[in-house]
Amino acid sequence: MNTEWWRDAVIYQVYPRSFADSDGDGTGDLPGIRSRLPYLRSLGVDAVWLSPFYASPQADGGYDVSDYRAVDPRYGTLDDARALISSAHELGLKIIADIVPNHSSDQHEWFQQALAEGPGSPMRSRYHFLPGRGPDGSEPPNDWDSIFGGPAWTRVPDGEWYLHLFAPEQPDFNWNSPEVAAEFLDILRFWLDLGIDGFRIDVAHGLVKAEGLPSIGHSDQLHLLGNDVMPFFDQDGVHEIYRTWRKVLSDYPGRIFVAEAWTPTVARSANYVRPDELHQAFNFEYLDTAWDAAALRKVIDSSLDAMRPVGAPATWVLSNHDVTRHATRFANPPGSGTQIRTPGDRALGLRRARAATLLMLALPGSAYVYQGEELGLPDVTDLPDEVRQDPSFHRANGQDGFRDGCRVPLPWTRTGTSYGFGDGGSWLPQPDSWGELSVEAQTGVEGSTLELYRSALKIRRETPGLGAGDAVTWHDEAPAGVLWFERSGFVCTVNTTKEPVRIAAPGDVLLSSSGPMPVTDGAADLPGDTTVWWQI
Ligand code: NOJ
Numbered sequence: 001m002n003t004e005w006w007r008d009a010v011i012y013q014v015y016p017r018s019f020a021d022s023d024g025d026g027t028g029d030l031p032g033i034r035s036r037l038p039y040l041r042s043l044g045v046d047a048v049w050l051s052p053f054y055a056s057p058q059a060d061g062g063y064d065v066s067d068y069r070a071v072d073p074r075y076g077t078l079d080d081a082r083a084l085i086s087s088a089h090e091l092g093l094k095i096i097a098d099i100v101p102n103h104s105s106d107q108h109e110w111f112q113q114a115l116a117e118g119p120g121s122p123m124r125s126r127y128h129f130l131p132g133r134g135p136d137g138s139e140p141p142n143d144w145d146s147i148f149g150g151p152a153w154t155r156v157p158d159g160e161w162y163l164h165l166f167a168p169e170q171p172d173f174n175w176n177s178p179e180v181a182a183e184f185l186d187i188l189r190f191w192l193d194l195g196i197d198g199f200r201i202d203v204a205h206g207l208v209k210a211e212g213l214p215s216i217g218h219s220d221q222l223h224l225l226g227n228d229v230m231p232f233f234d235q236d237g238v239h240e241i242y243r244t245w246r247k248v249l250s251d252y253p254g255r256i257f258v259a260e261a262w263t264p265t266v267a268r269s270a271n272y273v274r275p276d277e278l279h280q281a282f283n284f285e286y287l288d289t290a291w292d293a294a295a296l297r298k299v300i301d302s303s304l305d306a307m308r309p310v311g312a313p314a315t316w317v318l319s320n321h322d323v324t325r326h327a328t329r330f331a332n333p334p335g336s337g338t339q340i341r342t343p344g345d346r347a348l349g350l351r352r353a354r355a356a357t358l359l360m361l362a363l364p365g366s367a368y369v370y371q372g373e374e375l376g377l378p379d380v381t382d383l384p385d386e387v388r389q390d391p392s393f394h395r396a397n398g399q400d401g402f403r404d405g406c407r408v409p410l411p412w413t414r415t416g417t418s419y420g421f422g423d424g425g426s427w428l429p430q431p432d433s434w435g436e437l438s439v440e441a442q443t444g445v446e447g448s449t450l451e452l453y454r455s456a457l458k459i460r461r462e463t464p465g466l467g468a469g470d471a472v473t474w475h476d477e478a479p480a481g482v483l484w485f486e487r488s489g490f491v492c493t494v495n496t497t498k499e500p501v502r503i504a505a506p507g508d509v510l511l512s513s514s515g516p517m518p519v520t521d522g523a524a525d526l527p528g529d530t531t532v533w534w535q536i
Contacts, residue, residue: 003254006198006279006366007313008467009046010457011096011258013370015321016053016075017061018409021422028409030076032422034084036412037091039439043374043450044457047094049200049258051321053081054100057107059169060391061321061407063098063202064105068187078194085195094197096258101184102203103170111171119160126180127171128163128213129156143215144232145222148392149400152232163213165206165232167391175207175241188248198256198279204272205261208237227264234263242277256280258315266299266306273312280366283315287323290334291352291529293483293496297474300363307365308470314365318356319373325406327353328379339402341381350376351529354452354513355494358531359483361456362492364469369453372410375437376449379405380428387428404428411438447515459510459533465490479503482526491534493526500525507536 020032030053040048052062055070062072071081088095104111114123119131132155133139140153141161146168153161154168163172173180188199210231218224225233242257249255257278263269269281289299303314318326323338331349332340353376360367383404388394392401409427411434412420419434435441442448460466465488478484481497484506491506503526505519510533517524517532526532 001254004468005046005094005254006256008364008469009094009366010044010361010460011047011049011366011368012040012043012045013049013051013320013368015051015061015371015407017051017427018407018421019371020410020412021418021424021426024422024424025074026418026422026425026427027074028421029074030071030080030084034080034087037084037087037093041091041093042454044454044461045093045369047096047197048088049096049368050098052098052100052202057105057169058389059105059167061389063100064103064107064167064170065100066105066107067109068099068104069190082194089195095195096198096200096256097191097196098202099184099187099191099199100202101173101175102206103164103166103172106169106171115156118158124160126174126177128174128209129160130163130213131159132161142213143217143219144213145219146395147222147225149222149395149397163209165203167395169391172209173207175237181241181244185244185248188245192248192252192255197254198258200258200260201278202260204242204259204278204281205234205238205263206232207241208235210235225262229264234261234268239271239274239277242272246276246278258282266303270306270310270312273307274310280313280315282317282320282368284317286360287317287319287326288338291330291356291496292334293478293481293494296359296494296496297483300472304364304470304472313468314363314470315368316360316363316365317368317370318353318360319370319406320368321370321407322403323406324381324402325353325370325373325377325379326356327373327376328381328405330356331378339400340379341402341405343378343381346378348529349378350449351514354449355496355529355531357453358456358511358513358533359492359494361460362466362485362487362490362531362533364467364472364487370406372406374450374453375411375439375442377408377410377437380408380431381405382431383408383428389428408434411435413440414438452511452513455511456533463490463510463535464488475506486536489536491536492531493534494531495526495528498528500527502526505534507534509533510535 019028022031053075054065055067056062117123130141144152146152259272259281272281324340327349330352331344390401390403409421414435418426442450472485475484483494512532514530
């Protein structure tokens with residue numbers, strides 16, 4: 001068994017609610033995913049990460065879990081999960097589950113017991129319950145803001161307050177409680193025994209809060225996130241937890257942990273992937289980088305430099321279920337952020353998205369692909385407010401939280417109810433353009449984004465110089481605006497400018513993100529916003 005498969009794996013993220021609906025209720029489900037595994041196999045990915053499918057009231061799209069050992073009936077049953085895992089394994093695909101240890105749902109049995117048993121009860125110590133400030137305790141215990149807007153505390157009828165870094169329906173666990181720690185070790189084993197190949201750890205940086213839960217003394221805290229160490233994020237104590245988690249895996253060779261860890265620097269992310277902790281951490285700094293050669297080179301170097309000393313692979317990601325799809329980010333001016341409501345220049349966005357993908361897949365380490373990016377899907381920026389379900393949209397009074405735009409169900413066929421997503425419509429409305437972007441419309445069509453991904457993943461698999469590694473060799477004479485690097489037997493050139501740039505051909509063209517590119521007399525015009533892979 002290759003227990004190091006994750007060092008260069010391409011991991012495809014499925015958002016179960018929006019992938020494929022087998023029973024026509026308008027919501028995707030596990031049997032739907034299972035029926036599409038051959039598609040993922042033929043796409044050429046190595047593993048599938050499933051966003052949460054556990055029992056959940058869906059206050060935050062399943063990131064509010066009410067039973068960690070049950071499948072939500074909307075998504076199927078435990079037997080469906082078993083069948084999905086075993087079909088994936090038959091096809092040579094790994095399955096990674098999301099685990100949500102920072103908070104539960106307010107409908108979780110433990111939280112309901114904590115509410116019922118009242119102040120001072122042992123059940124309350126599993127969460128953060130505290131009296132309020134002020135003479136009558138009517139002020140929250142500290143000044144922390146929720147990531148979704150508003151205070152991070154909600155008062156219960158007996159007068160105590162509980163902490164929720166996200167929505168009020170997502171109370172934070174108290175990781176000082178030995179029962180919480182023991183419960184999660186048991187949950188990990190439950191899913192590992194069922195055959196899961198790994199876990200993506202939600203809010204991995206949030207479990208431990210600074211001693212005494214000190215106030216921050218600053219309003220507008222959301223803008224500090226990612227720049228400073230906050231008393232509720234990236235506290236050193238989290239690492240002890242992951243050391244105990246890692247020990248569990250010694251009984252399950254080849255299984256992995258991936259951290260969703262938002263840290264002020266990529267160097268701090270490396271702390272999560274030290275040899276006795278987790279295996280990978282998402283590289284959000286890369287996701288946030290503008291389409292600009294100098295900025296990209298800087299983040300690529302700093303990412304590789306940060307991971308090298310701990311021996312973990314760098315990871316690369318452009319899209320996920322929390323951010324505006326990259327085809328739309330690149331269609332908008334740099335600095336527009338990751339919650340964008342304007343479609344921008346769609347053709348430009350798609351062209352850059354395709355180039356960005358070939359760059360990402362040429363870098364050393366592991367890459368993440370979010371469902372639908374292989375179809376070049378744009379974000380759906382014009383969803384009516386009344387269909388939006390992102391809790392942060394409602395808590396921020398419609399000024400933030402546009403994550404539904406990247407969660408619109410996938411189009412599989414040109415026509416038909418919900419473009420082949422399912423027989424009973426789709427929980428979010430799909431745009432008219434979805435048919436032309438469907439899997440059916442792009443399959444076998446030369447130059448389509450789907451075929452570009454298929455070709456790239458095939459070449460990546462077959463080219464020894466691609467995949468795992470911890471360094472690239474930059475070609476310092478590259479023209480301005482062009483990224484040019486070499487790996488063993490392979491060169492990647494990226495023109496981030498709009499204009500073509502003449503270059504000396506370093507070898508034979510393997511693939512170009514914008515269609516065939518002629519090479520004459522050893523030179524080529526590298527088209528604008530294009531990545532070309534070369535064999536040397
Ligand atoms: C990160 C998840 O990716 C996001 O979707 C969720 O809202 C928060 N964590 C809270 O669980």
